[in-house]
Amino acid sequence: MAHEDKGTALVTGASSGIGAIYAHRLARQGFNLILVARNRDRLKALASRLADETGRTVETLSADLGKKDDLAKVEKVLKEDQSITMLVNNAGFGGTAPLLASDVDKMQEMIELNVTALTRLTYAAVPGFVARGGGTIINIASIVAIAPEVLNGVYGGSKAFVLAFSQSLKHELADKNIRVQVVLPGATATEFWGIAGTPVEHLPGEIVMSAENMVDASLAGLAEGEFATIPALEDVGLLAAYEQARQALMPNLSRSVPAARYKIA
Secondary structure: OOOOOOOEEEEEOOOOHHHHHHHHHHHHHOOEEEEEEOOHHHHHHHHHHHHHHHOOOEEEEEOOOOOHHHHHHHHHHHHHOOOEEEEEEOOOOOOOOOHHHOOHHHHHHHHHHHHHHHHHHHHHHHHHHHHHOOEEEEEEOOHHHOOOOOOOHHHHHHHHHHHHHHHHHHHHOOOOOEEEEEEOOOOEEOOHHHHHOOOHHHOOHHHOEEHHHHHHHHHHHHHOOOOEEOOOOOOHHHHHHHHHHHHHHHHHOOOOOOOHHHOOO
């Protein structure tokens, strides 16, 4: 299959679910791939299937991004491989239990993966993108970034970080030819739910999107130049209004005196 060469996309959490579908779609679009996940066997099987189907070069890197040494291996690749033009920060895990039913050590692991690893990989990739004149970062957040009441609060907080970090990246890199997209999926039919503590079968069918549809919508949003993509959101005016309200607040947030409404002399 002949393609224009789009460089290499590095995809984390690539052995199953959303990450594996991103890998498939990006290979078909003409990207070579570096697939990162813990499960070496699943990675290898996926890589050989994708290489056969698409004719692209597909490398694998078995790494647990919650472990410092493994994370450093991936950072090294992002810093040194000059063919990389896209980073898809998809690896992460969630929780559905409230604080009183959650283990704080597990919550810290969630922060290490959803926040620390994503941050370090982005920091590893961006200087090279800037030096080479462009690149794309896709950060997979979640609707809980703007609705943290829905699931576990640390999960919501970790995804709110991803959204805020992406907003800042978009602002910082605006003149560097670097595309930043943050994706906020709702409930998606993957292994995520079983691992998080509520199997997907327990959710109402009308809120659960297939992972294929979720990724295809997100890539359509990327092609249209969207910054924040919410695959399920029909009325994009709601998101625009949310952003306008945020922008209207911004000049009013920091003053030398408390607001008069607090009646502080």
